[in-house]
Amino acid sequence: MKTFLRNLSFAGWISFIGIILVFIVAIFAPLLVANDPMETDPLRRLSREEGFPLGCDQLGQCVYSRLIYGARLSLIIGFSARFSALLIGLAVGLTAGYAGGWTDWLLMRVVDMFLAFPSLLLAIAVSMVMGSGIKTVVFALAIVGWAEMARIIRSSALELRSAEYVVAARTLGASHLRIVLTHILPNCLPLITVIFTMGMATAVLSEASLSFLGLGVDPSLPTWGGMVASAKDYMLRRPELVAYPGLCIAFLVIVFNIFGDELRDILDPSRKGNW
């Protein structure tokens, strides 16, 4: 950890601080808001009233407070989606990479199938089957995201399979499960950290796109994507209402992308500069 922080570049530091900042906002959201983010009032419609730092949206809800709570939803959904995707990706990727042969061939063809679907449309189809809600969005994004993770983890496991310490452990009579869990998995961890961080950017972006199209979580919940969608109808009168949530999404995605880049350069120098 110490060497990691020392190796961080300027851009890396900025993005690291940015991520921490968004986490703090998300955790302490109830303390930071000015008003109840869900409270509507037709009289305050699109107004710039005192006590509402960024004004009100088309339902008279406090824009600032909704932005604050939006950070929470983005992080919760992004993180859960990535985590679920990681679990599936680990199971499939480690099995395929370690087992090799037919198992590998078959599992990789399944991965190919999932990679082939247009991800946004697949996520939409999944959320239509399951009905709207946070769980649905998480599930849809996990279904869309696991295949890429599985493929990367698999190629790493495939390399590690023939590492000397793995062969040694096998000779000593260690079970396959033990080898995978104690020798291969820990050595994949740097790679997993990198793809998890980069994937957070994709997950946040996809969630925002789903919400923007009105197919994410309940539209009354304060999501950044949903806020852009409802503000766009009033764009000519109050263009800044599109800009605030839009810039929040862009900021969060940018910091995750830069930080992911930085992590990759430090943890996996051989791939420096590539994506």
Place this chain on the structure above:
Amino acid sequence: MLEFTLRRLSATIPVLLGILLIAFIVLYLIPGDPAQTVAGPRADAETLARIAEEMGLDQPLHKRFISYLERVFQGNLGDSVVSGKPVIESVIEKLPYTLKLAAFAMTFSIIFGILAGIISAITQGRWLDRVCTFFSVAGISVPVFLSGLVFLYVFGVKLRWFPTSGFAADNSLMPFILPAFTLGIRSAAFLARIVRSSMIEVLNQDFIRTARAKGLSPARILFKHGLTNALIPVITVIGLDLSSYLNGSVIVETIFDLPGIGRFAMDAILQRDYPVIQGIVLLGAVVFIMVNLVVDLLYAWINPKIRDEMLGKLAR
């Protein structure tokens, strides 16, 4: 090459079948009775049973899948529940808009992406490189719907440089410029990164030093020796991007009100027109697989070293 082609194809066919299976299952899992949808909410039980039989809904699942396969291979993607028109017909009707959009977006992204990548590579570490790098990170991070709305507002509404509608009216290309630009940003940013890193790698190689030692002009080294070699990985990226345009076009066409495939998909989603959604998702996946197949084959044909590498991967 023949062995490679056969092996690559043998990996493609099961994937295609699997995709059909997934598309079939998703439609099967969607809540609601398709017979009820066709018959309307007030149909009696007898009518429902008759329609279910006509649609083959009383058959066991595997038989339905097989007849589904038969239909798809005949080019029949079913009929829209809303308009009653065959899905494939509407797709063909709307395809030109999306193709035009994608072609423009790709042109934009290739021009800007490669240019920015080259500039970045030759000014490596200096401020111009940093500016390009920042813009490429921003380009992949800013959501398509945000950049689309900003362009629409700034260039369409405020500055009035581009029309904001009128796709169907005439054959003018002007209305396509803003949407294509919006759609192309992301892939331009991606391309810039790939071109930058592959260019830097190539420029550090021995044959470039030799060329420099021979006294060739910097421009000649850069474009003839550097770029032609650096562009090889770019082919893959362009191939992958082409298929990601379907995702982007859903949002871009919705924002700019462009009557293409993406808009068609979005309308179908809002109207719960399942056969249409299934058809478009399926087409998207098939296009993706085909594009990747072609890219891989091209790649292997151009570079035998890569072919052997990929052959090893497939055989494992």
